[in-house]
Amino acid sequence: MEKNVVLVFILSIASLIIYFIDASSEEVERCQKWSDNITQQIDLAFNIFFMVYFFIRFIAASDKLWFMLEMYSFVDYFTIPPSFVSIYLDRTWIGLRFLRALRLMTVPDILQYLNILKTSSSIRLAQLVSIFISVWLTAAGIIHLLENSGDPLEFDNAQSLSYWTCVYFLIVTMSTVGYGDVFCHTVLGRTFLVFFLLVGLAMFASSIPEIIELVGSRSKYSGELKREHGKSCIPEIIDLIGTRPKYGGTLKNERGRRHIVVCGHITYESVSHFLKDFLHEDREDVDVEVVFLHRKPPDLELEGLFKRHFTTVEFFQGTIMNPIDLQRVKVHEADACLVLANKYCQDPDAEDAANIMRVISIKNYSDDIRVIIQLMQYHNKAYLLNIPSWDWKQGDDVICLAELKLGFIAQSCLAPGFSTMMANLFAMRSFKTSPDTQAWQNDYLQGTGCEMYTETLSTSFTGMSFTQASELCFTKLKLLLLAIEIKGEEGADSKISINPRNVKIHANTQGFFIAQSADEVKRAWFYCKACHEDIKDETLIKKCKCKNLTAHQRKVGADIDDHHPPPTFTPPELPKKVHVRGEIARERGEDISLINRNHRSAAPTTLLSPMANQLMNTTTTRQVNKVKPNVNRAPPDTPTSRSSGGNQNSNGVSLPAGLADDQSKDFDFEKTEMKYDSTGMFHWSPARNLEDCILDRNQAAMTVLNGHVVVCLFADPDSPLIGLRNLVMPLRASNFHYHELKHVVIVGSVDYIRREWKMLQNLPKISVLNGSPLSRADLRAVNVNLCDMCCILSAKVPSNDDPTLADKEAILASLNIKAMTFDDTIGVLSAGVTNGATTQPPPGGNPAPVLLQRRGSVYGANVPMITELVNDSNVQFLDQDDDDDPDTELYLTQPFACGTAFAVSVLDSLMSTVRYITTLLY
Numbered sequence: 001m002e003k004n005v006v007l008v009f010i011l012s013i014a015s016l017i018i019y020f021i022d023a024s025s026e027e028v029e030r031c032q033k034w035s036d037n038i039t040q041q042i043d044l045a046f047n048i049f050f051m052v053y054f055f056i057r058f059i060a061a062s063d064k065l066w067f068m069l070e071m072y073s074f075v076d077y078f079t080i081p082p083s084f085v086s087i088y089l090d091r092t093w094i095g096l097r098f099l100r101a102l103r104l105m106t107v108p109d110i111l112q113y114l115n116i117l118k119t120s121s122s123i124r125l126a127q128l129v130s131i132f133i134s135v136w137l138t139a140a141g142i143i144h145l146l147e148n149s150g151d152p153l154e155f156d157n158a159q160s161l162s163y164w165t166c167v168y169f170l171i172v173t174m175s176t177v178g179y180g181d182v183f184c185h186t187v188l189g190r191t192f193l194v195f196f197l198l199v200g201l202a203m204f205a206s207s208i209p210e211i212i213e214l215v216g217s218r219s220k221y222s223g224e225l226k227r228e229h230g231k232s233c234i235p236e237i238i239d240l241i242g243t244r245p246k247y248g249g250t251l252k253n254e255r256g257r258r259h260i261v262v263c264g265h266i267t268y269e270s271v272s273h274f275l276k277d278f279l280h281e282d283r284e285d286v287d288v289e290v291v292f293l294h295r296k297p298p299d300l301e302l303e304g305l306f307k308r309h310f311t312t313v314e315f316f317q318g319t320i321m322n323p324i325d326l327q328r329v330k331v332h333e334a335d336a337c338l339v340l341a342n343k344y345c346q347d348p349d350a351e352d353a354a355n356i357m358r359v360i361s362i363k364n365y366s367d368d369i370r371v372i373i374q375l376m377q378y379h380n381k382a383y384l385l386n387i388p389s390w391d392w393k394q395g396d397d398v399i400c401l402a403e404l405k406l407g408f409i410a411q412s413c414l415a416p417g418f419s420t421m422m423a424n425l426f427a428m429r430s431f432k433t434s435p436d437t438q439a440w441q442n443d444y445l446q447g448t449g450c451e452m453y454t455e456t457l458s459t460s461f462t463g464m465s466f467t468q469a470s471e472l473c474f475t476k477l478k479l480l481l482l483a484i485e486i487k488g489e490e491g492a493d494s495k496i497s498i499n500p501r502n503v504k505i506h507a508n509t510q511g512f513f514i515a516q517s518a519d520e521v522k523r524a525w526f527y528c529k530a531c532h533e534d535i536k537d538e539t540l541i542k543k544c545k546c547k548n549l550t551a552h553q554r555k556v557g558a559d560i561d562d563h564h565p566p567p568t569f570t571p572p573e574l575p576k577k578v579h580v581r582g583e584i585a586r587e588r589g590e591d592i593s594l595i596n597r598n599h600r601s602a603a604p605t606t607l608l609s610p611m612a613n614q615l616m617n618t619t620t621t622r623q624v625n626k627v628k629p630n631v632n633r634a635p636p637d638t639p640t641s642r643s644s645g646g647n648q649n650s651n652g653v654s655l656p657a658g659l660a661d662d663q664s665k666d667f668d669f670e671k672t673e674m675k676y677d678s679t680g681m682f683h684w685s686p687a688r689n690l691e692d693c694i695l696d697r698n699q700a701a702m703t704v705l706n707g708h709v710v711v712c713l714f715a716d717p718d719s720p721l722i723g724l725r726n727l728v729m730p731l732r733a734s735n736f737h738y739h740e741l742k743h744v745v746i747v748g749s750v751d752y753i754r755r756e757w758k759m760l761q762n763l764p765k766i767s768v769l770n771g772s773p774l775s776r777a778d779l780r781a782v783n784v785n786l787c788d789m790c791c792i793l794s795a796k797v798p799s800n801d802d803p804t805l806a807d808k809e810a811i812l813a814s815l816n817i818k819a820m821t822f823d824d825t826i827g828v829l830s831a832g833v834t835n836g837a838t839t840q841p842p843p844g845g846n847p848a849p850v851l852l853q854r855r856g857s858v859y860g861a862n863v864p865m866i867t868e869l870v871n872d873s874n875v876q877f878l879d880q881d882d883d884d885d886p887d888t889e890l891y892l893t894q895p896f897a898c899g900t901a902f903a904v905s906v907l908d909s910l911m912s913t914v915r916y917i918t919t920l921l922y
Helices: 002-023 038-060 063-070 071-089 099-111 120-149 165-176 188-214 234-240 269-279 300-306 323-328 348-365 376-388 401-414 418-426 439-448 467-477 518-524 545-560 612-615 661-668 696-704 726-734 750-761 776-781 805-817 873-876 906-915
Strands: 029-031 089-094 258-264 288-292 315-316 337-340 371-375 397-400 453-456 480-486 494-499 510-515 579-580 626-629 640-643 673-676 709-714 744-748 766-770 791-796 824-829 853-855 865-869 900-902
Touching: 002 038, 002 099, 002 120, 038 063, 038 071, 071 089, 071 099, 071 510, 099 120, 099 300, 120 165, 120 188, 120 300, 165 188, 258 348, 269 288, 269 300, 269 337, 269 453, 269 906, 300 315, 323 348, 337 348, 337 906, 348 371, 348 376, 371 376, 371 906, 376 401, 397 401, 397 906, 401 418, 401 726, 401 766, 401 791, 401 865, 401 900, 401 906, 418 439, 418 453, 418 900, 418 906, 453 518, 467 480, 467 510, 510 518, 612 709, 696 766, 696 776, 709 805, 750 766, 776 805, 791 805, 805 865, 805 873, 873 900
Parallel strands: 258 288, 258 337, 288 315, 337 371, 371 397, 494 579, 709 744, 709 791, 744 766, 791 865, 865 900
Antiparallel strands: 029 089, 453 510, 480 494, 480 510, 640 673, 824 853
16 A cells, blocks of 8 residues: 555656646647657556546545545646547647646655654654645746736736746745746736735745754754744634544444554554554454544654554544544444553553543443553552453453563563563564574574464364374474363353363364464464375465365354454453363362371472463472362461471472571471462461561671572652562462572662552561662672572652663662672571581571572672663663664563563553453463
């Protein structure tokens, strides 16, 4: 489509050049055979193309009356017919062909289609220059025609003027110089000049200073205040007589094309990130239109982005709180409504409240519309449950940025690089190798090109076990099958089984794949054992015409055809349970409080949350039996307890993860009582006062800390809460034994942590050091060189003055740790005797019977670390030795690829991914 627009523009300019050639003479009309006039023949060919293009646009126009009244339609009215008449009369009349100069107004649009103009200033400059030149050349053509023709009816007062003389005359007149060497003789010419000067002078007086200002080097808003007493009224009159707003009207959906509505925080950055992922080439050929609704008109930069995607994107000015505007964009017919959040807002709670109000308005207008909302804070998710029509079974989803961000960082503490892997898996990126890149970069880029897709397995998989199906997909189809969706019996909820054991594939089973594109995943749907068993090249596996597959498609195509969904979108019911390999089904009446771990020889029994099962399955090497908790039987405020025996390896050595004052009682594993929250998903402890968990520098230095997690937190006492609970809870998942839990040491302001403590007081093994993450003494006191991971976070609100400085504390802390050096010491995980030297236990602690040694990092650059960034471009400052270009995308930079940096912007892709894969978040 963009190529067609560019072609029309090029042919219009070519036709204008032919007009310049014909108008350079002083004649406006002459008798000449059409066969002898080369320029007329070429112009006729152009006009035939313009006529065909006009009828194509007319047929495709949703509002045909408005199309007939467009400016470029009038250009075609006055330029195309004379070319055909001249063939019949054998006479050439220059006519109104100068109107082709109005096509120059489309130059800014063409340059935006070609991605040449990107900034607001360059777009505005191109608009001003194109409008000025097109009006100038068009008016010169009118003067040239009137003066060379004379006044009707006698036409005896004509004067011979060339076109370029008229161009000179108009520029001199518009500039109010008026030398008098050229002037109009005809009454029509003088009349036109009077009216033209009203517009021309206003345009000249307003456009030229702005053009000079844009071209000049000084800032647009520098200088002194100038009060405009005599503001030009002509531009204001033109604005007032406009018949309809530019972004008004109603969405036209005559062809039954599906659409989604996007509202909330609509800016160039948020929209560009969303469209880049939603309209990615790797997705299927989904004919979905994206409709943006916002109360303010788009700026020039955002408008240019919409023009580059004009075939799939439409913008309407209005508010989501107004039912009339909801009717205009046809929310009740949309597949989904997406609400974007401002990730860099000053008040996250206020931003969440505004977005929740938008959801209330949408649900009040249409209670069955699917809504996907972005929220900043975890605790605001509860307010969505107060909306009566909010139903996750119908596909309503909430993406909590703080929860996901801290959750990914927490999982990176257990499996370094996890955040990078998951972020790349959710985002749509293309994989293209290059001989100039290193081998590891090509391998990494191949991984970033993979995404998660869902596809229905063909009937050839029916009866196979999951192991057989995954092996076939990997070896034959070159696909990675992760999980399948198992439908419940008699209307029960479906469940997602990840790598299930002893599960047979049934007909119409949906699989979850990791692949490069949606086309690759279609092989699982097209695969036919009868037709494709002997095929070696997986790219040759296409849709076959065998009888079995045809019958199957005819049977189930109406309700499971994912490639051609019906216009009315009905999301499938979301599963409530996620099961992992090794799960043991239990009766609903079983009380989890009766489960114990008294036998050392038995595999430890733990409780897994769905998310913990998925994220933690790769971090444990022992066989774990998972038991579904009976939530209804456990009192809301009463934890589930278990008496536990020791968990030992083959050498009888236990593996504690860190020691502090509050855990000295846990050294005797035989007598340790395991306590869980009411859901059985997380370890629980009685509420503790913050003062009991605060360490000073000396206490921290005397405490034996090793294999722990250090959280360097920058926060002011009044900073918005980021929800540290979301960081600690994944580290307290119940599929870990108590002594396997990594101790969490928070280094930061106690005044801020006191506000967060209400959500942390029941989580075990947490200590707080009231200090500064930039203090090397505090970092040495918490043994940062012996930690398993150092997380650098910031709760401070970014300043609007300079967004690039939002990460200054995090970057300084990261560079500070990397510049530190430490003694070549050995960290002792538990109190005991090492090489004849006795290590004293913490005050009040009992000596542990076992120990494990770990050598600490001598150089700070070797300390495992992950840094949270607000601004993507600041990733270049984290590693002074890398060669990343400042313009390199975040996922291509070395810190992000290594898992040492994470930015919340990578979660933007989740909005579009959840739109396509309903069960992704579960």
